[in-house]
Amino acid sequence: MRVTSRFWNPRIWSGRRSDESPRLGSWRLEHLGDRVVPAVVSWDGGAGTFNWSDPANWVGDGVPGSGDEAVISATFAGITVTSSGSVSIDRLNSAAGLKLTGGSFTLGSNTGSSSADSLVQLDGGLNLNHAFSVASSFLWSGGSMIGLGTVSLGSSGVGVISGTLLNKDLSLTISNSGTMSYQDSGFRFGATPGLPGVIRNLPGGKFTFVDDADIGLFYSDPGHLFDNQGLVVHSGAGLSELFVAMNQTASTVQVSAGRLRANSGGAMTGAVTVSTGTWEWGGGAFTASAGATVTGPVRATGGNSSLSAGAGALFTDLGVTGGGLSVTSAVSATQYTQTGGGLDVSGSLNVSNSFLWTGGSMIGSGTVSLGSSGVGVISGTVLTKDLSVTLSNAGTMSYQDNNLRFGATPGLPGVIRNLPGGKFTFVDDADIGLFYSDPGHLFDNQGLVVHSGAG
Numbered sequence: 001m002r003v004t005s006r007f008w009n010p011r012i013w014s015g016r017r018s019d020e021s022p023r024l025g026s027w028r029l030e031h032l033g034d035r036v037v038p039a040v041v042s043w044d045g046g047a048g049t050f051n052w053s054d055p056a057n058w059v060g061d062g063v064p065g066s067g068d069e070a071v072i073s074a075t076f077a078g079i080t081v082t083s084s085g086s087v088s089i090d091r092l093n094s095a096a097g098l099k100l101t102g103g104s105f106t107l108g109s110n111t112g113s114s115s116a117d118s119l120v121q122l123d124g125g126l127n128l129n130h131a132f133s134v135a136s137s138f139l140w141s142g143g144s145m146i147g148l149g150t151v152s153l154g155s156s157g158v159g160v161i162s163g164t165l166l167n168k169d170l171s172l173t174i175s176n177s178g179t180m181s182y183q184d185s186g187f188r189f190g191a192t193p194g195l196p197g198v199i200r201n202l203p204g205g206k207f208t209f210v211d212d213a214d215i216g217l218f219y220s221d222p223g224h225l226f227d228n229q230g231l232v233v234h235s236g237a238g239l240s241e242l243f244v245a246m247n248q249t250a251s252t253v254q255v256s257a258g259r260l261r262a263n264s265g266g267a268m269t270g271a272v273t274v275s276t277g278t279w280e281w282g283g284g285a286f287t288a289s290a291g292a293t294v295t296g297p298v299r300a301t302g303g304n305s306s307l308s309a310g311a312g313a314l315f316t317d318l319g320v321t322g323g324g325l326s327v328t329s330a331v332s333a334t335q336y337t338q339t340g341g342g343l344d345v346s347g348s349l350n351v352s353n354s355f356l357w358t359g360g361s362m363i364g365s366g367t368v369s370l371g372s373s374g375v376g377v378i379s380g381t382v383l384t385k386d387l388s389v390t391l392s393n394a395g396t397m398s399y400q401d402n403n404l405r406f407g408a409t410p411g412l413p414g415v416i417r418n419l420p421g422g423k424f425t426f427v428d429d430a431d432i433g434l435f436y437s438d439p440g441h442l443f444d445n446q447g448l449v450v451h452s453g454a455g
Helices: none
Strands: 003-013 026-037 040-042 069-072 080-083 086-089 091-094 097-100 104-107 113-121 125-128 131-140 143-153 158-161 168-176 179-182 187-189 198-201 206-210 215-217 225-228 231-235 239-242 245-249 252-255 259-262 266-269 271-276 279-281 284-288 293-300 304-309 314-320 324-327 330-338 342-345 348-357 360-370 375-378 385-393 396-399 404-406 415-418 423-427 432-434 442-445 448-452
Touching: 091 097, 113 143, 198 206, 231 259, 252 259, 304 330, 324 360, 330 360, 342 348, 415 423
Parallel strands: 040 069, 069 091, 080 097, 086 104, 091 113, 097 113, 104 125, 113 131, 125 143, 131 143, 131 158, 143 168, 158 179, 168 187, 168 198, 179 206, 187 215, 198 225, 206 231, 225 245, 231 252, 239 259, 245 266, 252 271, 259 279, 266 284, 271 293, 279 293, 284 304, 293 314, 304 324, 314 330, 324 342, 330 348, 342 360, 348 360, 348 375, 360 385, 375 396, 385 404, 385 415, 396 423, 404 432, 415 442, 423 448
Antiparallel strands: 003 026
16 A cells, blocks of 8 residues: 545534534634545666565555555566566556465455466465456466465466476466466366366367376365366376366367376366377266267276267267276267276166177166167176166177176176067077076067077
8 A cells, every 4th residue: 555645524623512602603623634645656676686575576665455456667678577586566567477475475356357477376366356367478387376365377378387396376266278288297276265267268268287287175165167268188198187178168178198086076068179199087966958969989998987968969989998887868979889897877878879888787766778770789797787777788798708697786687688570689609698587678679680600
């Protein structure tokens, strides 16, 4: 604060006693107190340093204080001002860059906005309660970001979250319209209880996970979110795992190398495309809104995931390779592949074109259905295929090799229902055996059953 104003209230002073009649008196001023008015404090670089806390760098030779707006004009574009102490101001509008190396830096206003050409945080804490736009570059290698505000990287900006020595703890929103990458480790959501961490990758934004770049948790919060509305890429040989919800809205996932796995569920809306590689699920509740289309390979590979979908939602390539996937509503897929793990269907899984089952279990009170134009194969000698659900075939399905067993779990029968118009072929020595016995186990042929081969 730089300006102190005294406020006075004009009053008429009559000099009379309370029992006298009114008469014209003289004016006097009543002191109402001193009020401190926020000031705009401008950088002049008078100290010849780039140190925020050097008073001589500011007009009037005093650093901005609580409630002040700090301004670094275009005259100083290209420099980076460094802060390592305790700073608390109202807002910052800077054509220069800002580097935080320790201490705390608070932008306390709940209204208005702040800006800087670049933001570098090596350590310390950024406390932010409004929008803070960063134009050209963003680098975060340590410390915390906390508050109700948003750090926004512009469309031409480049951002990097990196470093293995210090944790990077997030309890505010980072919004990316540019090109941002996360590599190394130590990135955790939940810097403080009750304030979620959010990364919002906006339309046109690109966010790249490099190698083993996990997003973990410090404090849990149901509001933690990675919200992809643009392009998410994984590069490098490692596995990057998100232990926060991962939403996809009219977005693209590109796994150029390595693996990318969402371990805490998420919502899918609009047209979502897995353009390269596979988007993996490792746990949590996933939802697809009505009319959503998820194009490209999606696989449950670990943990326990659930999936529910609205009317008209479609997955073009859905599958299970490990862990578990619970289908809790009517879900439509063009192609379904299961090579391991467990499928639990309490709703229905409706496959239109291709069904391949080489290992794992299928259980539940619901139905897995292959449509009339679909082709299904049950095969493989290495892994067992255990059935405690109804598998309904209206297309062309074959069973070859062995290890198909009814009774994946006690109390739930396995049923294969070959519907009218459906064709089911046993190839060679294709036995159907038992894991758990149940009087409800059934092969129900209402169409055509064929045996081929010598066995």
